Amino acid sequence: MLDDLFTIYPELFLATLVLVVITVDLWLSDRNRWLLTPLTVFGLVLTGAACVVVWGVNEVSWSGFYVVDDMSVFIKLVTVAIGILVALLAPSYLARRGLPLGEFNAILLFSLLGMFVLASSSDLITLFLGLELMAMPSYLLTGFHKSDRYSNEGGIKYFLLGSFASAILLFGIAWAYGLTGSTHLTDVAAALGGELQPGMLVAIGFLMVGATFKIAAVPFHYWTPDAYQGAPTPITGFLSVGPKLGAFALLIRLFVEALGPIRADWLLVFLVLAVLTMTGGNVVALAQMNVKRMLAYSSIAHTGYIMAGIAAFAATEDVAVQQQGIEAVLFYALAYSIMNLGAFAVVGVLQSDPRRYGGLRSFAGLAGRAPWLAAGMAVLLLSLTGIPPTVGFFAKLYVLLASVDAGLAWLAVVIVLNAALSAFYYLRVIVYMYMRDPEEQPAPIDSSGFAAAGLGICVVAVVGLGLFPGAVLDFIRASAASIF
Amino acid sequence: MLELPILSLVVFTPLLGVLALIATPGDNHRLIRWIALAAALISLGFSLLLAGYNPNGAEFQYTEDLPWITAFGMRYTVGVDGISMVLVVLTTLLSAVAIFYSWDPIKVRVKEYYAAMLLLMVGMLGVFVALDLFLFYVFWEISLIPMYLIIGIWGGPRRIYATVKFVIYTLVGSLLMLVAILAVAIAHAHGNPDVGFTFSYTALREFSATTGYTEGLQALAFVAFFLAFAIKVPMWPLHTWLPDAHVEAPTAGSIILAGVLLKLGGYGFLRYSMPLLPDATVSFAPIIIGLALVAILYGALVAMVQPDIKKLVAYSSVSHMGFVMLGAFVLNTQGLQGAIFQMVAHGVITGALFLLVGVIYERTHDREIAHMGGLNARVPAYAAIFGLFTFASIGLPGLAGFVGEFLVILGAFQYNGFVAAIAMLVVIASAVYMLWMFQRAFFHTPSDWMRRWWPKLTDMNRSEWIALAPLIVLVVVLGIYPALVLDPIAVPVERILESVDGAAGLTSLNLPWGP
Numbered sequence: 001m002l003d004d005l006f007t008i009y010p011e012l013f014l015a016t017l018v019l020v021v022i023t024v025d026l027w028l029s030d031r032n033r034w035l036l037t038p039l040t041v042f043g044l045v046l047t048g049a050a051c052v053v054v055w056g057v058n059e060v061s062w063s064g065f066y067v068v069d070d071m072s073v074f075i076k077l078v079t080v081a082i083g084i085l086v087a088l089l090a091p092s093y094l095a096r097r098g099l100p101l102g103e104f105n106a107i108l109l110f111s112l113l114g115m116f117v118l119a120s121s122s123d124l125i126t127l128f129l130g131l132e133l134m135a136m137p138s139y140l141l142t143g144f145h146k147s148d149r150y151s152n153e154g155g156i157k158y159f160l161l162g163s164f165a166s167a168i169l170l171f172g173i174a175w176a177y178g179l180t181g182s183t184h185l186t187d188v189a190a191a192l193g194g195e196l197q198p199g200m201l202v203a204i205g206f207l208m209v210g211a212t213f214k215i216a217a218v219p220f221h222y223w224t225p226d227a228y229q230g231a232p233t234p235i236t237g238f239l240s241v242g243p244k245l246g247a248f249a250l251l252i253r254l255f256v257e258a259l260g261p262i263r264a265d266w267l268l269v270f271l272v273l274a275v276l277t278m279t280g281g282n283v284v285a286l287a288q289m290n291v292k293r294m295l296a297y298s299s300i301a302h303t304g305y306i307m308a309g310i311a312a313f314a315a316t317e318d319v320a321v322q323q324q325g326i327e328a329v330l331f332y333a334l335a336y337s338i339m340n341l342g343a344f345a346v347v348g349v350l351q352s353d354p355r356r357y358g359g360l361r362s363f364a365g366l367a368g369r370a371p372w373l374a375a376g377m378a379v380l381l382l383s384l385t386g387i388p389p390t391v392g393f394f395a396k397l398y399v400l401l402a403s404v405d406a407g408l409a410w411l412a413v414v415i416v417l418n419a420a421l422s423a424f425y426y427l428r429v430i431v432y433m434y435m436r437d438p439e440e441q442p443a444p445i446d447s448s449g450f451a452a453a454g455l456g457i458c459v460v461a462v463v464g465l466g467l468f469p470g471a472v473l474d475f476i477r478a479s480a481a482s483i484f
Numbered sequence: 485m486l487e488l489p490i491l492s493l494v495v496f497t498p499l500l501g502v503l504a505l506i507a508t509p510g511d512n513h514r515l516i517r518w519i520a521l522a523a524a525l526i527s528l529g530f531s532l533l534l535a536g537y538n539p540n541g542a543e544f545q546y547t548e549d550l551p552w553i554t555a556f557g558m559r560y561t562v563g564v565d566g567i568s569m570v571l572v573v574l575t576t577l578l579s580a581v582a583i584f585y586s587w588d589p590i591k592v593r594v595k596e597y598y599a600a601m602l603l604l605m606v607g608m609l610g611v612f613v614a615l616d617l618f619l620f621y622v623f624w625e626i627s628l629i630p631m632y633l634i635i636g637i638w639g640g641p642r643r644i645y646a647t648v649k650f651v652i653y654t655l656v657g658s659l660l661m662l663v664a665i666l667a668v669a670i671a672h673a674h675g676n677p678d679v680g681f682t683f684s685y686t687a688l689r690e691f692s693a694t695t696g697y698t699e700g701l702q703a704l705a706f707v708a709f710f711l712a713f714a715i716k717v718p719m720w721p722l723h724t725w726l727p728d729a730h731v732e733a734p735t736a737g738s739i740i741l742a743g744v745l746l747k748l749g750g751y752g753f754l755r756y757s758m759p760l761l762p763d764a765t766v767s768f769a770p771i772i773i774g775l776a777l778v779a780i781l782y783g784a785l786v787a788m789v790q791p792d793i794k795k796l797v798a799y800s801s802v803s804h805m806g807f808v809m810l811g812a813f814v815l816n817t818q819g820l821q822g823a824i825f826q827m828v829a830h831g832v833i834t835g836a837l838f839l840l841v842g843v844i845y846e847r848t849h850d851r852e853i854a855h856m857g858g859l860n861a862r863v864p865a866y867a868a869i870f871g872l873f874t875f876a877s878i879g880l881p882g883l884a885g886f887v888g889e890f891l892v893i894l895g896a897f898q899y900n901g902f903v904a905a906i907a908m909l910v911v912i913a914s915a916v917y918m919l920w921m922f923q924r925a926f927f928h929t930p931s932d933w934m935r936r937w938w939p940k941l942t943d944m945n946r947s948e949w950i951a952l953a954p955l956i957v958l959v960v961v962l963g964i965y966p967a968l969v970l971d972p973i974a975v976p977v978e979r980i981l982e983s984v985d986g987a988a989g990l991t992s993l994n995l996p997w998g999p
Contacts, residue, residue, distance in 0.1 A: 367596070371510075386659075387629065388622040397662070401556070404666045409704070412666070416659035423655050427632070427648065435636045435644055473555040 004061040007068040010050040010076055011116050017043035018109045025102025033101055037450055040087045040105045044112075048080040058482055060122055064184050067122035071330070074479035075119035075249050078334050082242050082341065083112045088454030089345040090234035092446050096352060097145060099232065104144065108238065111137035115246040121253055124173045124183040131169070131214070134246045135162055138239055142231040154230025161213070161223040169210025175203035176258070188258040196265050204266050207254055208273075214247035217273050217307065218280035221300050228296035233351055236292065237344030240299040241337040248306060248333055256313060256326065257483060263314035271311050275414055278304025282421045289360050292347050294425055298384065299340060301422060305399050306332045308411055312402035319484060321405050326480040328395075328402040334472065335395035335465065339383045342458030345451060346377045352446035363429055365438030370445050374433045376459040381426045383462045386419045390466035489548050490533050491562045494572060495609045497527040498579075498602035505602070510595045517587055520598035524583045524605065528576040534569050539972045542979065544615060544686070552619070557681040562613040565979075566972030567754060567824055571612045571747055574831045577954060578743040579605045582736035585839055585951040589735060589846055590638060597638060601736070604630035608744050612751060617665045618683040620756075621658070624712075624748065628654055631737065631745065639732040646725075646732035653725040657712035664708035668760060671697055685755075692760050693983060699763065699990045706764035709757045710772075716749030719772075719809060720779035723802050730798035735842025738794070742801050743835035747827045750808045754824070758812075758980050762987035769813040773899070776813065777906050779806030784913040788920070793844075793851045796921055797837045800877065803914060804830045810907060811892035815984055819895025820977045825969050826888030829962060833876045833885055836955040840870050843948055848937045853921055858930035863943045867926045869952060874922045876959045878915045884962035887970075 005012070021040060028035060051073050060067045086108060091101055114134025121127040139162060143155020177183050179199050180191035192200070213220040228236045259266065281300030288294035309332060312325030350362045367374040383392030396419060403412040465472065501523025508516055537545055544563030552560045564572060583601055590597050607627025614620035628651065636647035665683070672691045673681045682688070691697075697705070715722045726746075730738050758765045783803025790796040804826065811823030843866065844859075845851055860867040876883035879890070889911060896904035934941070944952075962968060 368593075382629065388625045393622075393625075397666070400663060401666050401670070404663065405670050409663065409667060412663045413660065416663055417656070420652060420656045420659055424648070424652060427651060431636060431644055431648065434633060435647075468553075470553045470555060473553070477555065 004066075007054055007057055007059065007061045008066065008120075009054055010047050010073075011113065011120075013043070013047040013050045014109060014113050014116060017047065018106055018113065021102065021109065022106050025106070028102075034091065036101050036105055037087055037091050040109070041084050044080050044083045044087065048077060051076045051080065056478075064186075065123040065126045066120050068120055069479075070475075070482035071252070071326075071479040072120040072249075074330060074475060075245065075333075076116050078245060078337055079112050079115045079119070079242070082238065082245065082337050083108065085338075085341050085345075085454050085457065086234060086238045086242075088450045088457075089237065089341065089348065090232075092448030092451050093232060093234050093348045093351070096446070097148075097232065099144060104141070107137045107140050107144075111141070111238075111242060115242060115249070118246045118253075119249045122185050122257075124177060124185070124188070124258075127185075127250060127253060128166075128170060128173060131246070131250060132166060134243055135166065135214075138162075138243050141235045142227050142239065144235060145232050148230075150230040151232065152230070154227040157223050157230075158227040165210050165213035165220070168206050168213070172203050172206030172208075172210055175199065175206060179203060185253060185258040189261050192259070192261045196262050200262065201265075204259065204262075204269075207259070208266065208269060211247065211251050211254060212273055215244055215251060215303050215307070216300055217277040217303055218300065219276065221277070221280070224300060225293055225296045228299070229290070229293045233292060233344055233348035236296070237341045237348070240296065240340050240344065244299070244303065245333050245337060248329060251310060252326065252329065252483070255310065267311065267314040270307065270314060271408075271411065274304050274307035274311050274411070276304075277301070277307060278415065278418045280304075282418050282425075285425050286421065288425070291360055291363065291429060292344070294429075295340070295343055295347070298422060298425070301418060302332075302336050302340070302384075304418070305396065305415055306336070308399050308403050308408075308415060311411065312399075312406040312408060315408050316406040318406075321402070323477075323480045323484055324405060325402040326483070327476050328398040330476045330479055331398045331469070331472070332395040334476075335383070335391040335462075338458050338461050338465075339380050339390075339392050342380045342455055342462065343377065343384060345455050345458070346373065346380070349373065349446045349451060349455070350443045352444045360429065360432050361439055362443035363432040364436040365442065366433040369438060369442060373445065373455075376455055377433065378430050379459050379462055381429055383466065385423045385426045388466065389463065391462045391464075391469065392466070394466055394469045488533075490530055491546050491564065491572075491613045492548055494527050494530045494534075494576065495562070495606055495613060497530060498523050498605040498609075501602045502599050502606075505595055505599045508595065513594045516595050516598055520583050520602060521580070521587075523602055524576070524580040527605065527609070528580045531573050531576040534564065534572065537564070537566065537569050537972055539566060540975060542975055547615070552616075556618075556683075557679075558618040558683050559616050560619060561615040561684060562619075563615045564613055565976040566974070567751070567976045568612040569972055570824070570828055570969050571744075571751060572609060574747070574828055575605070575608050575612065575744045577958075578739060578831060578835050579608075581835065581839070581951050581954065582739045582743075584947070585739070585842070586734075586736040587947060589842065593637060597634070600630040600633045601740075604634070604740060608740075608748065611748050615685040616683045617669065617685060617688065617756070620685075621662055621665055624658055624661075627745065627748065628658070631741065634737040635729055635733045638734040638737070641732075642728070643732040646728040649725045650729045653715050653722070657715040657722075660708040661712035664705040667701060668697065668705055671701055689759050689983070692762065696763070697761065702761045702764040703767075703990055706757060706761045706768055709752065709761070710768070713749040713752035713757065714775075716752070717746055717805050717809060718749070718802065719775050720782050720802065720806070721775075723779065723783075726802060727795050727798045730801075730838075731792065731795050735838060735845065738838040738842070739835045742798075742838055743831040746801065746805055747831060750805070750812065750823065750827050753809075753812055754820070754980060759983040762984045763990050765813075765984055766815070766987045766989040769815060772813045773810060773903060776806045776809035777903065779803065780810065780907060780910045781913075784910050784917060788913070788917040791852055791854055793853050793856075793921065793925065794838070794841050796853070796917065797834060797841060800914065800917065801830070801834055803910065804834070804877075807889055807892050807907065810903070811888075811895055814892075814895045814899035814903075815981065816895050816898050817977060817981065818891045818898065820980060821970055821973060822888050822891025822893075822895055824973050824977070825962075825966060826892060828969050829876075829884035829888045829959075832955050832958050832962070833873055836873045836952060836959065837870075837877065839948075839951060839955075840866070840873065843944060847940050847942070850933070853924050855931060855933040856925040857928040858926070858934055859941075860926040861930060862934070862938065862941045865943050869944070869956065870926065871922060872956065873959065874918050876963070878918050879911055882960075882963045884959045884966075886963060887966040
């Protein structure tokens with residue numbers, strides 16, 4: 001029992017931190033409320049340190065319901081990084097709209113806790129528990145700006161469609177349990193033994209729909225643009241990376257660990273969805289003149305690229321290549337989290353006037369008004385496009401490498417053509433920032449120290465990891481190896 | 485003796501310049517220009533140290549090798565053979581000229597401009613010295629973004645359309661090339677499980693020479709490489725970005741674009757397509773020769789009817805780069821040597837022509853040939869220099885343009901007399917469009933337009949002379965002493981031919997046409 005407690009150190013830290021934040025919030029005067037941000041960041045750093053302590057433990061605990069393997073620890077570390085960045089980027093935006101910081105931090109931390117649980121699930125029940133713990137706070141956060149009707153609309157849409165998808169997923173879980181007689185992922189995999197029972201098709205169908213809904217794959221993406229556009233911008237940043245990372249953890253646990261033995265049967269569906277997702281996301285993003293909405297659609301495209309990593313896993317018999325596919329997923333998720341959070345943060349900084357909605361025109365002439373901000377955004381956009389030497393490039397390279405190695409060269413070609421397509425709309429923002437004159441009344445720029453620090457971290461990480469990805473590759477390899 | 489990492493110094497001195505620029509206050513234009521010029525000149529100085537290159541050495545020289553991303557065997561490997569050596573010197577020289585020439589014309593956002601120029605230099609030089617395919621790709625893409633900004637920010641009225649077209653064209657090609665690079669490296673890794681992943685050029689070439697890549701891979705990878713390089717060259721029918729980019733680019737941007745960026749494509753064919761994929765090269769050569777002939781002819785014909793002097797020079801680039809492709813893919817010694825020489829000569833000549841067009845544009849903000857006339861009477865020195873480069877472009881013996889075209893046609897004759905005949909006819913066409921342009925602009929009586937600009941039309945000033953001086957010297961020296969380029973490239977050319985000579989072509993792709 002005590003050993004079991006040891007493995008969930010990080011979760012205990014995080015749960016305690018939520019309570020501390022809520023309590024401290026009660027005693028702080030408005031003038032000192034900003035202290036919550038350093039407190040949250042500090043707590044998250046401690047949580048990260050706790051994650052490092054359990055690195056390499058690799059054991060199943062809590063009677064098979066919970067697993068602390070290196071992959072879960074890696075995902076938790078990325079989660080912590082996301083949490084720190086969001087905690088830094090959000091306060092100023094919230095303060096200008098009179099939104100409460102204490103509640104925000106607490107809800108955010110709850111969602112992170114859900115991601116922790118999700119990452120460590122070794123059982124269908126825990127998986128669902130983690131998913132809901134992650135998703136409920138995200139619904140709340142989407143509608144967090146309660147006096148703004150777009151925020152309300154986004155929150156309601158996200159909640160209704162999200163719970164619908166959860167129900168579908170749960171139904172799939174029930175089928176899987178009924179057919180295999182166990183909820184432990186390893187038992188499910190063992191019971192399948194590479195053979196497809198007819199009933200399993202139903203289970204795969206429901207699980208696939210539920211899971212791809214959560215990662216916002218085409219054609220189950222319709223909730224994304226409205227939820228993303230309606231939510232307060234720093235929260236949109238979080239929604240586009242946090243729950244997505246969690247959903248990919250779910251996807252890996254479900255499809256790689258539990259349904260891995262029958263991967264030949266779901267590969268085709270997955271390939272079709274991946275191609276649809278990247279192409280659909282990019283094509284629609286092309287037409288967006290609102291940067292926030294453009295980033296929302298482009299995040300769908302990135303989902304497609306990440307899915308290619310899982311397709312690479314499923315397309316090959318060679319274990320080393322399978323593992324490479326999962327490594328690609330993990331690396332891409334890390335890279336995507338950093339660059340997308342940064343990009344949304346820049347949009348947020350330009351919305352310091354709450355009436356601004358992040359249109360392309362507010363970026364016009366930014367290079368002249370705020371050279372550093374523009375340069376940072378340019379780096380983030382180039383990374384999203386996949387131009388070296390940025391982390392986005394290496395992430396794309398990883399996915400391409402895994403696809404080609406798994407014999408899916410045509411998928412690699414689809415990915416690069418999509419990347420070229422995405423260049424068009426990402427570079428359009430650079431055109432506005434560098435090559436157009438500013439508006440007559442340019443959007444005021446929010447100059448908050450915390451946001452600047454958060455953005456600085458994003459940009460430095462994007463370039464640093466782009467030049468020297470070797471720094472994290474060993475961890476990613478160990479993480480992916482831990483589930484094989 | 486102390487071994488200087490000369491190539492790293494050449495490539496990264498401009499990067500140090502960028503860092504210095506970042507630390508410089510943006511309104512001190514004078515200091516910014518001096519820093520940029522100093523960085524370019526120091527890089528040029530280091531590149532001249534490559535004169536110690538041993539032309540008889542078969543292997544890459546001045547090599548440096550450091551581990552980079554060990555998990556996938558990516559290394560920082562650089563080195564030069566004769567081909568890359570001459571192109572490195574061409575790059576540093578033209579970059580220094582372009583940066584020097586920008587002194588007066590660039591007045592807005594000076595700091596960003598010079599930072600972009602220096603970064604562009606890093607990318608281009610890196611492409612020429614990289615001996616690791618991953619490193620090569622990284623530099624290849626790094627060279628893209630600065631040019632995008634240079635055209636987009638400091639360009640003409642339709643600059644945004646032109647620059648977006650430039651980027652999207654180039655990106656499509658280069659991303660497909662990335663897939664091909666990965667496929668080639670993966671095939672090597674599967675063939676040598678004990679080595680694992682490597683992107684080392686020498687290892688992959690070795691693998692190609694011994695085991696060889698499968699035919700299917702060769703065909704697909706060749707097509708992917710071809711798209712990337714052919715767009716850059718640019719080959720007909722992928723050339724349409726070039727006239728737009730040239731017309732909108734600022735003068736210095738045009739100099740670099742025509743002088744160096746187009747050479748990245750030609751260099752890519754020689755360095756990567758041919759030695760790595762010899763069978764596909766042999767099989768696809770007839771198609772590429774056909775496209776090159778179309779480009780030569782088409783470029784010349786379209787150049788004839790251009791009203792804009794800069795567009796005329798741009799289309800003449802399409803034609804001249806067609807010669808490069810023709811020479812490269814006839815796959816014999818004269819053709820290849822001619823192709824490389826033509827790349828250098830075209831860099832010098834067209835760079836100078838764009839600079840000269842810039843000189844007149846600075847004074848009148850007009851490039852219509854029809855508006856000009858009688859310029860000779862007002863600016864005789866300018867007319868003389870313009871004439872020199874006009875004749876060099878036509879290929880007058882004794883000037884640089886002649887040697888390359890002559891060798892290419894010589895090579896083409898050995899391949900097929902008919903092909904050579906077409907190419908030769910176009911040389912006449914190039915005389916038509918260049919001389920006709922020269923005649924209309926510089927002779928006849930001064931037009932009304934000329935009278936209006938008369939007081940502003942001054943002859944070349946000192947800084948323009950300084951910028952042109954090295955190009956004037958080179959165009960003459962290369963014309964009467966071509967061995968300066970031909971000697972160092974002789975051995976590498978034989979090296980390329982060795983790898984192609986043994987190739988049987990793709991059996992499944994036996995094309996019905998050929999020599």
